Amino acid sequence: MANIGTVLKEEIARVARKQQRAELAQLKKSVAQYRSQIAQLKRRMEALERQVRKQARSAGRAAPAAQAEEDKPALRFSAKGLAAQRQRLGLSAAAVAKILGVSALSVYKWESGKTRPRPRQLEAIASLRKMGKRDAMARLAA
Structure with missing residues (x-):
């Protein structure tokens, strides 16, 4: 009877390991997807931050000109x-x-x-x- 108990224990452990491997494979796949998405979002965020800095620099240059234009009446051209x-x-x-x-x-x-x-x-x-x-x-x- 001890022999059947050991065999049964080993079989349960084997099935449990097989079950774990299947679940871990799914988790590994989703973790890999999440990591690639995070990397993509980081790249996008860096690009957007560069755009914001660039626009802030150009707005800083245009601000004095905009103030000068506000003082004068708007001129139309055709x-x-x-x-x-x-x-x-x-x-x-x-x-x-x-x-x-x-x-x-x-x-x-x-x-x-x-x-x-x-x-x-x-x-x-x-x-x-x-x-x-x-x-x-x-x-x-x-």
């Missing part, structure tokens, strides 16, 4: 409006460029709508709107 002003004054693109202190190519690109003028140049264009033909000719001569 390509057709600039072309109309130039024609109203009877000037060429090169002449307008000389008055504004930019290149003729810049004026051409603004009028064609390919680019937009910078805020400093918008102010010069706004002053162009207030200018008459005589004032424009005087500025060109000067």
Whole structure:
């Protein structure tokens, strides 16, 4: 009878080990998945932190410009409006460029709508709107 008891004990231990191995295999698989997910999330978090730092640096540079823009009234720009002003004054693109202190190519690109003028140049264009033909000719001569 002791022999049957030992055999039974050994069989129970074997079945228990087999059961444990099956459960451990599942646990190992899920742990491996969790570790890869954690590593992926860490990489994503680092990338997002880099983006935040980069945006904070660029926002720090843009902040003084934004404050300066808040003090001044908002200036609107339209390509057709600039072309109309130039024609109203009877000037060429090169002449307008000389008055504004930019290149003729810049004026051409603004009028064609390919680019937009910078805020400093918008102010010069706004002053162009207030200018008459005589004032424009005087500025060109000067």
